Amino acid sequence: MNFAIKPVMLWTDALVFALIAAIALFVWYTNRHEHLRAPWRKVMRSTSGMMAATVLFAYVLVGVLDTLHYQRALPLEKQTAEMHYSPEVLSALDALAEPLRLRQERTFSAPFAAYAHSKETMQGPDGATMRDYPRLKFGGAHLKDPAAERPADIARGVLQGVALASLLWMLVSAVLTGIVASDRGASFAQTSGALWRGELDIPWRAVLLTLGALLIVAGPLVVLSGRYHVFGTDKVGQDVLYLTLKSIRTGLVIGTVTTLVMLPFALVLGIMAGYLKGWVDDLIQYIYTTLSSIPSVLLIAAAVLMIQVYMDTRPEIFDSVTRRADFRLLFLCMILGVTSWTGLCRLLRGEALKLRELEYVQAAQAFGVRRWKIMARHILPNVFHLVIITTVLGFSGLVLAEAVLSYVGVGVDPAMNSFGTMINSARLELAREPVVWWLLAAAFAFMFLLVLSANLFADAVRDALDPRVRAQVARPVFHSRRAGSRA
Amino acid sequence: MLRYVIRRVLYAIPILIGVNLLTFALFFVVNTPDDMARMQLGVKRVTPEAIENWKRDRGYDKPLVLNSAATGFAKVTDTIFWNHSARLFVLDFGKAESDGRDIRHQIATRMGPSLAIALPVFLVGMATYITFALLMALLRATYLDFSGVVLCVAAMSISSMFYIIGGQYLVSKLWNLVPISGFAGDLSAWRFMILPVAVGLLGGFGESSRWYRTIFLEEINRDYVRTARAKGLPEGRVLIHHVLRNALIPILTGAVVAIPTLFLGSLVTESFFGIPGLGSYTIDAISSQDFTVVRSMVFLGSILYIVGLILTDISYTIVDPRIRFE
Numbered sequence: 001m002n003f004a005i006k007p008v009m010l011w012t013d014a015l016v017f018a019l020i021a022a023i024a025l026f027v028w029y030t031n032r033h034e035h036l037r038a039p040w041r042k043v044m045r046s047t048s049g050m051m052a053a054t055v056l057f058a059y060v061l062v063g064v065l066d067t068l069h070y071q072r073a074l075p076l077e078k079q080t081a082e083m084h085y086s087p088e089v090l091s092a093l094d095a096l097a098e099p100l101r102l103r104q105e106r107t108f109s110a111p112f113a114a115y116a117h118s119k120e121t122m123q124g125p126d127g128a129t130m131r132d133y134p135r136l137k138f139g140g141a142h143l144k145d146p147a148a149e150r151p152a153d154i155a156r157g158v159l160q161g162v163a164l165a166s167l168l169w170m171l172v173s174a175v176l177t178g179i180v181a182s183d184r185g186a187s188f189a190q191t192s193g194a195l196w197r198g199e200l201d202i203p204w205r206a207v208l209l210t211l212g213a214l215l216i217v218a219g220p221l222v223v224l225s226g227r228y229h230v231f232g233t234d235k236v237g238q239d240v241l242y243l244t245l246k247s248i249r250t251g252l253v254i255g256t257v258t259t260l261v262m263l264p265f266a267l268v269l270g271i272m273a274g275y276l277k278g279w280v281d282d283l284i285q286y287i288y289t290t291l292s293s294i295p296s297v298l299l300i301a302a303a304v305l306m307i308q309v310y311m312d313t314r315p316e317i318f319d320s321v322t323r324r325a326d327f328r329l330l331f332l333c334m335i336l337g338v339t340s341w342t343g344l345c346r347l348l349r350g351e352a353l354k355l356r357e358l359e360y361v362q363a364a365q366a367f368g369v370r371r372w373k374i375m376a377r378h379i380l381p382n383v384f385h386l387v388i389i390t391t392v393l394g395f396s397g398l399v400l401a402e403a404v405l406s407y408v409g410v411g412v413d414p415a416m417n418s419f420g421t422m423i424n425s426a427r428l429e430l431a432r433e434p435v436v437w438w439l440l441a442a443a444f445a446f447m448f449l450l451v452l453s454a455n456l457f458a459d460a461v462r463d464a465l466d467p468r469v470r471a472q473v474a475r476p477v478f479h480s481r482r483a484g485s486r487a
Numbered sequence: 488m489l490r491y492v493i494r495r496v497l498y499a500i501p502i503l504i505g506v507n508l509l510t511f512a513l514f515f516v517v518n519t520p521d522d523m524a525r526m527q528l529g530v531k532r533v534t535p536e537a538i539e540n541w542k543r544d545r546g547y548d549k550p551l552v553l554n555s556a557a558t559g560f561a562k563v564t565d566t567i568f569w570n571h572s573a574r575l576f577v578l579d580f581g582k583a584e585s586d587g588r589d590i591r592h593q594i595a596t597r598m599g600p601s602l603a604i605a606l607p608v609f610l611v612g613m614a615t616y617i618t619f620a621l622l623m624a625l626l627r628a629t630y631l632d633f634s635g636v637v638l639c640v641a642a643m644s645i646s647s648m649f650y651i652i653g654g655q656y657l658v659s660k661l662w663n664l665v666p667i668s669g670f671a672g673d674l675s676a677w678r679f680m681i682l683p684v685a686v687g688l689l690g691g692f693g694e695s696s697r698w699y700r701t702i703f704l705e706e707i708n709r710d711y712v713r714t715a716r717a718k719g720l721p722e723g724r725v726l727i728h729h730v731l732r733n734a735l736i737p738i739l740t741g742a743v744v745a746i747p748t749l750f751l752g753s754l755v756t757e758s759f760f761g762i763p764g765l766g767s768y769t770i771d772a773i774s775s776q777d778f779t780v781v782r783s784m785v786f787l788g789s790i791l792y793i794v795g796l797i798l799t800d801i802s803y804t805i806v807d808p809r810i811r812f813e
Contacts, residue, residue, distance in 0.1 A: 286501065286502070286505065291509075293506060293789045293792045294788060294792075295751065295788040295789070297754060298785045299785065301773050302510065302513055302782070305773065305776060306514065306517050307517075309523060310517065312526055313518070313525050400646050400647070404648065404755055408755070408758075408770055409773050423652070427652050430652065430655075430656055431660075440652065452641065455643065455644055459640075
């Protein structure tokens with residue numbers, strides 16, 4: 001067996017890493033400037049915001065793991081031959097969840113089931129044909145008599161998971177308390193007491209409780225996912241937990257990379273229009289009015305249809321399914337960006353129009369500072385809070401939009417796991433008897449938690465960064481009615 | 488006023504030209520008609536003759552913008568741009584690629600069902616959300632208000648598809664109250680309409696109620712409200728006579744612009760419930776890769792959106808006497 005691997009950088013991976021680098025830079029810069037730190041301190045004092053951030057952190061962790069892609073080396077045939085790599089692109093998450101990925105059943109099975117979901121014709125032990133529920137290849141395969149042993153086995157797994165989770169949680173709590181204690185210069189016991197009485201500035205108690213809740217749920221799932229399909233399996237027998245975990249990255253990429261792609265345009269054009277005025281303003285206004293007057297679903301549909309034709313007639317460009325799906329995801333982010341930058345651009349223009357009349361900008365003008373320098377040094381830093389608010393507010397809308405677009409058929413590649421493709425494949429199965437509910441339930445739970453925490457976190461950020469803007473920042477995409485795009 | 492409207496309509500023309508050029512570029516320059524033909528006929532094993540035939544049948548065999556072989560006006564008019572893009576301005580959408588039916592006729596017949604769902608959702612929705620938001624504003628800073636906001640945030644975190652799927656499963660499949668999908672052309676259509684309308688109402692509930700609440704709360708801190716309270720008006724009267732009236736301006740910005748686009752219907756709702764409206768028409772066009780229909784819908788959507796913008800500006804003058812367009 002050959003364990004050599006070759007790291008693979010897909011397009012969206014590169015953008016995700018660029019985004020992480022940008023955030024790191026931003027944090028570093030903000031940390032050094034007191035006036036920039038103040039609003040973020042307010043975010044950190046918000047209980048709901050910090051709880052949401054904890055949940056989001058868990059999602060991001062899964063997403064980042066799923067972004068570290070590599071190809072595995074194929075077994076060497078001759079010692080002299082050069083290394084060949086499997087065309088299959090895997091990620092660190094795949095490696096961690098390898099049992100989930102590989103233990104594929106034949107078709108549907110319910111969560112924690114030991115038997116398939118529907119009857120099949122089989123050969124009985126005596127050679128006669130009969131119809132019964134066949135045993136699963138992997139789910140509950142370690143049990144001799146599932147009917148009798150399964151409840152106890154599951155209970156044991158849950159206990160083990162909870163025990164593991166508690167241990168981990170206590171460890172994290174201790175480390176965190178230690179850090180906070182050394183930060184405050186107080187003793188560990190004192191800090192711990194203050195923390196659990198909720199007397200600290202930052203609601204660490206809420207963070208730890210959220211983390212505890214997450215771990216308590218995750219622990220048993222992790223333990224039991226080794227023996228059962230905890231969320232069941234889908235039509236082709238894939239583990240639904242695995243599908244859901246893989247969908248997280250897609251949602252996160254759509255929610256963040258879209259903003260990254262559209263940001264330069266919105267920033268440059270919005271500030272230019274507001275600061276320079278005149279024909280530049282007219283032209284930029286014309287561009288964004290034209291773009292925003294096309295209902296976004298339709299523009300996205302048209303663009304994605306066109307790129308589909310482009311990709312289908314040029315199969316030679318994309319050498320593997322993963323690359324193809326990745327390119328389509330990137331393109332979807334780009335076109336979503338095009339439809340959503342207009343709102344931010346308009347907002348930035350308005351703010352720049354206001355700022356250019358302020359004394360400090362006029363002083364800069366009087367000193368003869370160049371126009372582009374005024375825009376970069378004096379306007380940009382003062383509109384940046386709008387960028388952050390729009391970005392954070394837009395995230396949840398984009399995650400929801402992905403599901404709708406994938407249903408319409410202009411979303412991500414069908415080969416790519418996403419909440420949209422999951423819902424789409426599951427909705428027809430509701431007509432089955434007995435009903436296949438676990439696909440939808442899993443997609444619902446994971447998506448709801450993600451979008452809910454994103455919404456709560458966005459609220460905290462918005463309240464802290466600019467109470468004036470409030471809900472006036474239109475959600476860039478699929479702001480269902482107000483954007484005129486009825487999704 | 489009339490002058491202002493005329494000016495606004497004239498402003499719309501360059502924007503529509505922009506939309507037209509953009510869709511033209513998207514549909515004919517990014518991919519050549521050859522690519523589209525290959526796509527429609529199947530990528531592999533397609534003869535050049537088949538492609539030529541496909542293009543000739545649909546008039547795609549002409550030059551893009553300038554026909555140098557023709558003379559006089561035909562230089563411009565005998566081109567793909569003229570026949571397929573410029574004609575959209577006179578609402579001549581042409582024929583669908585997939586089934587050859589007249590698109591304008593389809594749009595005219597499908598607007599009705601779309602409107603039958605979208606209009607009740609819009610009207611009842613506005614009334615419900617505003618009432619709920621006013622209630623939250625009345626009870627502001629109490630636990631009831633807080634739970635209302637929590638409810639809204641939770642509701643807006645659920646994808647609209649789950650409302651549809653859940654509604655269909657519970658109401659139609661388990662309880663057997665109304666048909667799961669379909670539509671009727673006569674008055675008996677109400678049985679098909681109830682569920683999509685209810686689901687539409689639920690889907691917009693969280694976001695809109697919360698948005699209206701924010702607007703109300705912004706108004707509630709103004710000086711004129713304090714004056715109204717100071718002169719002894721009861722809180723309910725303050726809310727309805729003063730706050731609601733002044734909050735109507737931002738509410739209208741969001742609402743009026745949506746009225747013309749109601750004709751387009753909702754893609755997902757219509758396709759889930761099998762309503763023969765423009766939304767499901769678009770979805771079908773997307774899945775059968777009917778570029779002509781998609782292009783027509785893009786253009787129609789833009790027209791309706793621009794009409795909505797003009798209506799919004801006009802409605803301002805009606806609700807806010809301070810605004811005059813001279």
